[in-house]
Amino acid sequence: MQPIVLLVDDSLMIHRVVGQILTDAGYKVLKAHNGKKGYEMAKTWKPDLIIMDIEMPEMNGIEAASLIKSDPAISQTPTIIFTSLGSEEDIKMACDTGAEGFLNKPVSRDDLLSTIKTLLNKTGQEV
Numbered sequence: 001m002q003p004i005v006l007l008v009d010d011s012l013m014i015h016r017v018v019g020q021i022l023t024d025a026g027y028k029v030l031k032a033h034n035g036k037k038g039y040e041m042a043k044t045w046k047p048d049l050i051i052m053d054i055e056m057p058e059m060n061g062i063e064a065a066s067l068i069k070s071d072p073a074i075s076q077t078p079t080i081i082f083t084s085l086g087s088e089e090d091i092k093m094a095c096d097t098g099a100e101g102f103l104n105k106p107v108s109r110d111d112l113l114s115t116i117k118t119l120l121n122k123t124g125q126e127v
Contacts, residue, residue: 005047010033034058065081079099
């Protein structure tokens with residue numbers, strides 16, 4: 001069975017590029033354009049992994065990741081914070097949410113897939 005990755009980002013270009021990389025690597029990709037929709041989709045679909053941007057309209061990624069990590073039904077879902085912001089403060093905020101990974105945009109295909117594979121292997125998932 002294909003692992004499901006929820007990609008939460010307000011950039012259509014990120015949805016196209018990262019979505020294609022993930023699809024080509026054998027993942028089923030779900031997409032949300034803001035943190036609120038991402039949280040709702042995570043509750044509904046219970047993905048195997050979530051990739052979450054920080055800066056988004058309606059609800060930012062830090063708020064959404066915090067909700068996900070505090071919801072018992074989905075709190076164990078590995079979450080990667082994925083952002084063009086890369087300050088120490090942003091990394092600390094990402095860690096404070098309970099996110100298991102942090103990647104800076106732009107990210108290489110290899111770094112993205114390696115991080116995803118590592119986190120999924122910890123949960124017993126494989127592609």
